[in-house]
Structure formats: structure tokens, C-alpha cells
């Protein structure tokens with residue numbers, strides 16, 4: 213076993229498939245999230261495929277009192293990871309109302325502050341060897357605002373800005389910060405969506421792409437499926453008066 217990846221948010225969807233891909237390729241995988249049963253099922257699935265290298269750990273990124281203790285336990289038990297993939301996230305889709313403070317805060321507590329809290333604790337402990345990667349899961353939804361997704365878009369947008377802001381400071385001390393901005397991927401999170409999701413890909417494919425990009429490329433931003441993401445990026449460069457007219461078409 214050569215290298216270690218820590219995945220926060222590994223019990224389902226993209227995180228789970230990323231874990232399986234790293235495990236298949238002989239990495240030591242530390243899989244964390246709240247649902248220990250699902251994580252242990254993931255480890256069992258990996259053993260069935262002849263890979264005994266997924267280790268599980270129960271952790272809630274919103275529990276700031278216990279997070280530091282838990283991450284320190286992980287580092288003590290499994291060593292310092294070569295890649296930290298902060299993938300935990302949630303959404304509250306399908307509401308027609310403008311999302312209120314309470315819901316927005318709840319979502320930010322996981323999607324943004326949960327991730328920042330992990331970075332806060334883990335960053336000073338990473339190896340400064342120019343190979344260590346700190347990978348933050350955002351989304352194309354973070355490029356610009358979209359109707360009915362104010363909390364989700366703004367939380368993901370905040371993560372992109374945060375990653376861009378710390379990039380050079382981390383580079384200076386030998387840590388590569390990267391951000392993942394996928395389009396639609398079929399997972400329990402998107403299964404809740406009641407609208408048609410263009411160019412959606414499977415979580416297996418997403419996990420495979422993330423594995424390849426994290427082990428074979430240096431780009432700051434990782435995007436997939438490419439065509440959809442380029443389209444969203446192109447749209448994000450539109451001036452407001454065009455952008456807001458285009459997105460008005462998404463109103464129900």
C-alpha cells in the first residue's frame with residue numbers, strides 16, 4: 213500500500229465511488245461520514261473485490277466540538293494522508309419559496325463551515341512536500357446563482373472563492389489545493405431532484421474520473437462531464453442582463 217487518501221463524505225454517491233477507485237488501485241482509504249453502517253458496507257464491498265484497504269471512521273463535519281478530536285484520532289491511527297478529499301455536502305431542493313435564514317444556515321453548516329472546519333484542523337498537520345493535495349468538493353452550481361438553489365449555489369460558490377484564496381498560500385508551503393466542480397451525477401443527493409438533469413452521469417463514472425484526475429493531473433479545477441461544465445462556465449461569463457434572462461427560463 214503506497215499512499216493514503218482521507219475522504220470526508222464517503223458513505224454514498226461520488227465519495228463512495230471515489231473510495232472504491234482508490235482502493236482498487238491499492239491506496240489506503242480512510243472513509244468518513246456520519247453513517248458508520250453505510251461506511252462499513254463500503255469496506256465490505258471493497259473486501260469482496262479483494263481489496264482490504266478501506267478503513268472507516270464515524271465523523272460529523274457539523275459537530276465542531278468533536279471534529280478536532282476525531283480528525284486527530286484518524287491521523288494518529290492511520291498517519292498523515294497524501295490526499296484529503298473534503299466531499300461532504302447536502303442539498304434541500306425543490307422548494308418554490310426563497311430559502312430562509314434557518315435552512316440556508318443549516319446547509320452552510322455542512323457544505324461550507326463543515327469543510328472549513330476540517331481544513332482548519334487538518335491543514336497544519338499535512339506534509340509540506342509539494343505532493344500533498346487538499347481537495348474541496350464544490351459544483352458548477354457555484355459558478356453563478358440559479359433559481360430555487362440560493363443556499364446550495366452560494367455555499368458552493370463560497371467554497372470556490374475559499375479554495376482560490378488559499379491556493380497560493382498553501383502552494384508556498386508545499387500543499388496543492390484543488391477544487392472539484394461536477395455537473396449532474398446520479399447519487400442519493402440528486403435522486404431528490406424533481407427536474408430533468410441534463411447530461412447526468414453515473415456516480416461510478418464520476419468516481420473513476422476523480423481518481424484519474426487526482427492521480428494524473430495538476431489542474432486546480434476538476435470538471436466533469438466536460439461539455440456540460442464548459443457550457444455552464446461559458447454561461448457564467450455572460451453579462452448580468454443576458455445571464456438573468458437565460459436563467460429566468462428555469463422558473464417553474
Ligand SMILES: NC(=O)c1ccc[n+]([C@@H]2O[C@H](COP(=O)([O-])OP(=O)(O)OC[C@H]3O[C@@H](n4cnc5c(N)ncnc54)[C@H](OP(=O)(O)O)[C@@H]3O)[C@@H](O)[C@H]2O)c1
Pocket residue numbers: 220221222223224225226227244245246247248250271272273274299300301302322326349350351352393394395396397398399400401402
Ligand atoms: N451529485 C451531483 O450531481 C453533484 C454535483 C456537484 C457537486 N456535488 C457534491 O458532491 C458531494 C457528494 O454528493 P453526492 O452527490 O455524492 O451525494 P450523497 O450521496 O448524498 O453524498 C453526500 C456525502 O456527504 C456526507 N455527509 C453529509 N453531511 C455530512 C456531515 N454532516 N458530516 C459528514 N459527512 C456528511 C454523506 O454521508 P453521511 O450521510 O453518512 O454523513 C455522504 O457520504 C456533495 O458535496 C455535493 O454537493 C454533487
